[in-house]
Amino acid sequence: MTQDMPHDDVVIIGAGIGGLTLALALRERGIGATILERTAELREVGAAVALSANATTLFRRLGVLDALEEVSWAQSDLIFRDGRTGATLGRTPVGATYRARFGADYLGVHRADLQRVLSEAVGSDRILMSRHVTGLREEGAHVLIDLADGSRRTAGVVVGADGARSLVRRWVVGHDDAIYSGRSGFRGIIPTEQLSELPDPHAIQFWIGPTGHLLHYAMGGEGQDVNFLAVSRTPERWPADEWVVPARDEEKFAPFAGWHPAVTQMLGAVEVTQRWALMRRPPLPTWHRGRVVLLGDAAHALVPHHGQGANQAIEDTWALAEELATADPRDPTAAFEAYEGRRRLRTRAVQFASWQVAEVLHLPDGPEADARNAHMGSSSYFEDTLAWIHGYDPTHDSGIRPGRLSR
Known part of the structure; x- marks a missing residue:
């Protein structure tokens, strides 16, 4: 490594929700991280985020929930309606009842506001803008990171938190598998x-x-x-x-x-x-290659029908930060494997449930749709289909069990 090549113990590629939250989770464990973001300023992609209790409970732990609640709206109910008639098929309160059950609110927030809250908590000195990563390669105990401006950095660990269209995932997998x-x-x-x-x-x-x-x-x-x-x-x-x-x-x-x-x-x-x-994207057999590991959509991109993409990335950050805190700096493989072991079944279950939701919501008129509608109107609907997602506490690795589909 040359003297003019900056070196970091941990580099996070991507200043999205997962990357910013990971920086906070690592800091809580005394680990500094540098975030490389390709854009010149943080820009919203997808406009808004619905944050369920499995994410907001962690934001409370990380000390950013109060600031987040100032720019968010706590949802009153979860309602399913017939799109043509407007008839209510099912209604579940997600206000005070939800908060009492899961310990946090179900929030709607503009993605730009969420990124602002998180980036202010991380600090601008840890986020390097206009750093477009073009390539990675391992060299001994380091990863060389090539940037579009011709410069390079090195890191002991690289985390690909660069979203569903992840360059880092392509490097790990070897091709684009979307x-x-x-x-x-x-x-x-x-x-x-x-x-x-x-x-x-x-x-x-x-x-x-x-x-x-x-x-x-x-x-x-x-x-x-x-x-x-x-x-x-x-x-x-x-x-x-x-x-x-x-x-x-x-x-x-x-x-x-x-x-x-x-x-x-x-x-x-x-x-x-x-x-x-x-x-x-199909589930991966492994989320890491050498000293490089994936997080959030880069590891397990979801279709948005359960609104869990950001929430699953937030869950990931806790497990990865815990494992990196005890990692052998000479070889992070064991930490990566432990992280994947904690997250693989959970994220695959949520991925599968998200894929299936569209099929359930788009059933043609007939007996199957009638049975779905009856289930949505039942008192057990939320418990059967969603409580296992929303009730998960990433600090305790509980609640992996998926519920039955809403047919």
């Missing part, structure tokens, strides 16, 4: 006051039907905005290498023609110019 799920989405944010047709505007809601579904939830310190994701079962094949493609505004309406006025009003309240491919 798979189109057969569904795409349109996203938007609308002031709550503009949604006069919307019942229960401060609840997290799914409007469901055979051709797609609409998910939305309130966010912001006053619940002043609603974030939505409209998912359709089109196109059958994704037409491009890019995950986000230009779209005509009218395309968003086609899967939801004849749906309830609250749905069509929400879709019409904001111009949409992009369509997002909902991609999935």
Whole structure:
């Protein structure tokens, strides 16, 4: 290693939610980390985040929950509705009842606000912007990190927290293994006051039907905005290498023609110019290669139907930080394997459940859809399908058991 090549014990690639949270979790254990972020400023991708108790309990432990709650909205209910008639299929309180059960709120927050809270807690001196990583290679007891500006850094451990389109994952796996799920989405944010047709505007809601579904939830310190994701079962094949493609505004309406006025009003309240491919990735046999390890979407990208992508990354940070705190600096392999052992079954279960949700939400009219609707309306629905996710405490590695699907 040359004298002019900076060296860090731990380098985190990506200043997203997982990377920033990992830096805080490592700091709690006395480990400093440097974050390399490719963009010149932190920018939101996907607009908003729903944080369930399995994440917010950890944010409390890390000392950032109070600041986060100032810019978030605690959801009142989880509601499933028939997308065409608006009939309530199921309602579960997720306010005081949820807080009493799981010890924390179910929050909606703008991704930019969440990144700001986390980055301020980490400190700007630990986050290096405009550091686009172009390559990795191991050299003895170090990893050489090549940057787009021609410079290099070295690290004892590199954590790939660079999201679902991870460069680090490609380095670990050897190829790009993304798979189109057969569904795409349109996203938007609308002031709550503009949604006069919307019942229960401060609840997290799914409007469901055979051709797609609409998910939305309130966010912001006053619940002043609603974030939505409209998912359709089109196109059958994704037409491009890019995950986000230009779209005509009218395309968003086609899967939801004849749906309830609250749905069509929400879709019409904001111009949409992009369509997002909902991609999935197969589970990996290992999340590490040499001194490089994956975290969050880079390790186990999820389709967004359970809203668990960010939450699972946050869970990962606790296990990885604990294992790195006791790692042999000469060889982190045992720590990586212990981390994977703690997280593999949990994340695979959540991945599988997320893949299945779209199938359940998009059932054609008939006996299966009727049985699903009855289950959603039952008092056991949340316990059967979601409590195992939301009730997980990453500091105790409990609650791995997946529930049955909502058919």
